[in-house]
Amino acid sequence: MALRTEEEYKEGLKDGRKVYMLGNSVEDVTEDPYIKVGVETAAFDFKMGHDPEMKALAVMKDRETGEEISSYFDIPDRPEAVKERFNLVNTACSYAGGAIPFVKDVGTDLLNALLALSGMLDDKTYRDRIISYRDYCARKDLSMAGAVTDTKGDRSKSPSEQESPDYYLRIVDESDDEIVVSGTKAHITASAYCDEVIVIPTRNLTENEKEYAVAFAIPLNTPGILQVCRPNFRYENKYLFPRPEPHKAHVESLLVFDNVRIPKERVFMNGEWQFAQALAYAFTAFHRFTAVSYKIPIIERMAGMGMLIADANGIEKASHVKEIFVNMIKYVETTKALAQAAIAKPENFFNTGYYVADRLTANIAKLYFASNFHEYVRNIQDLCGGLLVTQPTYQDWQNPELRPYLEKSLGGANGYTAEERLKLMSYAHHIIASDFHGYHETLTIHAEGSFAAQKMMMGLEASIDMYKDLARKSIGSNVK
Ligand SMILES: Cc1cc2nc3c(=O)[nH]c(=O)nc-3n(C[C@H](O)[C@H](O)[C@H](O)COP(=O)(O)OP(=O)(O)OC[C@H]3O[C@@H](n4cnc5c(N)ncnc54)[C@H](O)[C@@H]3O)c2cc1C
Known part of the structure; x- marks a missing residue:
C-alpha cells in the first residue's frame, strides 16, 4: 500500500472508536471542534509524504519490498540515523508551522526501544513480533500513539501497593492466544486521532508485579478502550485574528483499558518484570x-x-x-x-x-x-x-x-x-x-x-x- 494522503488518514479515524469530550461521546473525531486541532496538526505527517519538497526527507524505501514508506520507520542501525532522525523531526515541526505532527514520533521511538530491548533479551519470538508489527504499520502507513505513563495513584508506592489496581495497567487474564488487560494510561498525546497505540510499563517492577510487566500494540477502536479527552482550544477561535497558518496543537487522552483482549502476536512483553525498567x-x-x-x-x-x-x-x-x-x-x-x-x-x-x-x-x-x-x-x-x-x-x-x-x-x-x-x-x-x-x-x-x-x-x-x-x-x- 502506498503512503496515505491526509484524506485517507482522516477517513481511517471514522472507525467506531470510543472517545469522549466534555462528557459527550464524539461521533467523528475529525469534526469535533476541539479534537480537530490535533487532527489537522497530525495531518501534516501525511501531507509531507506527497510534497515534492519534503519527499526526500519524509519518504524512504522499505528495505524488503522497496515500496515507499514514511522515514519515521527507519531502523536506526547506523550512527548517521541519529542525525537523519533529528532532521526529520525538526523539519516536520517547521513544516507544520511550529507544531510537531507527532503521530509517528512517539510510536517509532517505542518500536525502536522494543527492538533494542528484544536484542538485550535475546528473545526471537518477541523480536519477530515487533518486526512484523513495525512492517505492518510502515506498509499501511499507520499512525501510532505511545502509552507509557500510568495514572500512578500514590507516587511513593509501587503498583502492587496501590489502593486501586487500575492505577497501573496490568494483565487480568491470559489464554493460549491472547492476554486481557485493564487499567488506565494518562496524558496520551494524539491517541484520539491515531490508528494504533503502543503500550509499555512506565517504571521498575518487582517479582510480585509480573502482571504489570506488559507491552503490546492494538488498534484504538478495539472494544474496551475508552478515551476521555480534555479540550485544549477550539480549531476555530473567533477571538483571534485569522492567520495563514492556523493554530496547531495536540489533544491528550485519559486512555482507559477495560478488559481489552490483545492477541499474542501483538504482545511484546508478558511478565518479564526484570526488564520493565x-x-x-x-x-x-x-x-x-x-x-x-x-x-x-x-x-x-x-x-x-x-x-x-x-x-x-x-x-x-x-x-x-x-x-x-x-x-x-x-x-x-x-x-x-x-x-x-x-x-x-x-x-x-x-x-x-x-x-x-x-x-x-x-x-x-x-x-x-x-x-x-x-x-x-x-x-x-x-x-x-x-x-x-x-x-x-x-x-x-x-x-x-x-x-x-x-x-x-x-x-x-x-x-x-x-x-x-x-x-x-x-x-x-x-x-x-x-x-x-x-x-x-x-x-x-x-x-x-x-x-x-x-x-x-x-x-x-x-x-x-x-x-x-x-x-x-x-x-x-x-x-x-
Ligand atoms: C502535554 C503532555 C503530553 C504527554 N504525552 C504523553 C504521551 O503521549 N504518552 C505518555 O506515556 N505520557 C505522556 N505524558 C506524560 C509525561 O511523561 C508525564 O506527565 C511525566 O512523566 C510526569 O508524570 P506525571 O504527570 O504522572 O507527574 P508526576 O510523576 O506525579 O510528577 C509530579 C512531581 O512528582 C515528582 N515525583 C513523581 N514520582 C515521585 C516519587 N516516586 N518520589 C518523589 N517524587 C516523585 C516528580 O518529580 C514531579 O516533581 C504527557 C504529559 C503531558 C503534560
Whole structure:
C-alpha cells in the first residue's frame, strides 16, 4: 500500500472508536471542534509524504519490498540515523508551522526501544513480533500513539501497593492466544486521532508485579478502550485574528483499558518484570532526543515573534530590550547547540546495534530547554506590554462601528498599523498568554519526562569517576 494522503488518514479515524469530550461521546473525531486541532496538526505527517519538497526527507524505501514508506520507520542501525532522525523531526515541526505532527514520533521511538530491548533479551519470538508489527504499520502507513505513563495513584508506592489496581495497567487474564488487560494510561498525546497505540510499563517492577510487566500494540477502536479527552482550544477561535497558518496543537487522552483482549502476536512483553525498567529507559533514550529535536522550531518562532513585537512597540533600540534579545538568543542557540552536541556523539545503545543520540547531552538539552522556558516566555511577555491580554478581539475589529476607534488608537511604530499590531498581539496572546500557553508551559516541564527524570539520567550517564580522578590527581590522593 502506498503512503496515505491526509484524506485517507482522516477517513481511517471514522472507525467506531470510543472517545469522549466534555462528557459527550464524539461521533467523528475529525469534526469535533476541539479534537480537530490535533487532527489537522497530525495531518501534516501525511501531507509531507506527497510534497515534492519534503519527499526526500519524509519518504524512504522499505528495505524488503522497496515500496515507499514514511522515514519515521527507519531502523536506526547506523550512527548517521541519529542525525537523519533529528532532521526529520525538526523539519516536520517547521513544516507544520511550529507544531510537531507527532503521530509517528512517539510510536517509532517505542518500536525502536522494543527492538533494542528484544536484542538485550535475546528473545526471537518477541523480536519477530515487533518486526512484523513495525512492517505492518510502515506498509499501511499507520499512525501510532505511545502509552507509557500510568495514572500512578500514590507516587511513593509501587503498583502492587496501590489502593486501586487500575492505577497501573496490568494483565487480568491470559489464554493460549491472547492476554486481557485493564487499567488506565494518562496524558496520551494524539491517541484520539491515531490508528494504533503502543503500550509499555512506565517504571521498575518487582517479582510480585509480573502482571504489570506488559507491552503490546492494538488498534484504538478495539472494544474496551475508552478515551476521555480534555479540550485544549477550539480549531476555530473567533477571538483571534485569522492567520495563514492556523493554530496547531495536540489533544491528550485519559486512555482507559477495560478488559481489552490483545492477541499474542501483538504482545511484546508478558511478565518479564526484570526488564520493565530497561524498556522504559530504552524508550527515554530515543524519545527525549525527539523532544529536543521538535522544540527548536517552536522556540525559534517565539524569538522572532518577540522581536517583531519590540519593532511594533518601537522599543527595539532600548538597551534593556537588546539585553532581552541577547537572553532569547542565548536560550535558543544553547538549546540548538546542545542538540547538535547530542547528535555529534551517537551511541550504540548497550551494543544492541541501535543508535541513539548521546544520552547525557540529550538529557541536558531537554532539562536546559524545559527549566529555562518560563523565563524565556516572561521576557517576551515583558516586550508585549499589557495589550497582550487586554487587546480587542477579532470580532471587535470586524465591527464597523468600533474599527475606526481601534484604527486610530492602536497603531504602533515602524510602519505597524493597528491591524498589523493587533494581528501580531493576537498571535502572541495565543502563544504566550492563553489557556493554550498554560498547557504548553506544563507540557514543557512534564511531557517527555519531568525534571527529576532528566536529572536521574544525567546522574547515571555522567563520568563521575573521571571528575573524581582529576581531583585525586591534583591532590595526589589514592583514596578510592
Ligand atoms: C502535554 C503532555 C503530553 C504527554 N504525552 C504523553 C504521551 O503521549 N504518552 C505518555 O506515556 N505520557 C505522556 N505524558 C506524560 C509525561 O511523561 C508525564 O506527565 C511525566 O512523566 C510526569 O508524570 P506525571 O504527570 O504522572 O507527574 P508526576 O510523576 O506525579 O510528577 C509530579 C512531581 O512528582 C515528582 N515525583 C513523581 N514520582 C515521585 C516519587 N516516586 N518520589 C518523589 N517524587 C516523585 C516528580 O518529580 C514531579 O516533581 C504527557 C504529559 C503531558 C503534560
